[in-house]
Amino acid sequence: MAATVPPEQRMANQIAAHFRHVPAGAAAEAVAGHIRRFWDPRMRGRLLQLVHRGADGLDPVVLAAARLLEQPQQAPAG
Template identity: 80%
Template sequence: MAAAVPSEQRMANQIAANFRHVPDDRAAEAIASHISRFWDPRMRARLLELVEAGADGLDPVVVSAARLLRQPQEAPAG
């Protein structure tokens, strides 16, 4: 019997599927933005743990988005 896919992984892969029509770098930015704005911090942390552990079945664009989520946010110029 196959192990259940964590909900954070399933949802992140679904978000990535919605951005399949744009280049990977822009898709990763959009996914990271969506996750940052709408996901609970615990969900974000769990996704980052899954990426760090190399979970099977993660969309490569989700992995790229996770790298962006880990980067410190730049303060707006002004």
């Protein structure tokens, strides 16, 4: 029986694929920003659990984005 890929992993990898044309650091920021804006907090939590468990098949940009998601957000200046 083939293992199924969790939806959060599949979607995060798809988002990362959309940013292949961007340098890795900027791509990670874009992926993290997308996930912050559009994903439910429970989905973000499940993605971070996958990252911490070392799930196979996570795009390196997703791993970098997860590190950004774990950092406290700074309030915009102004």
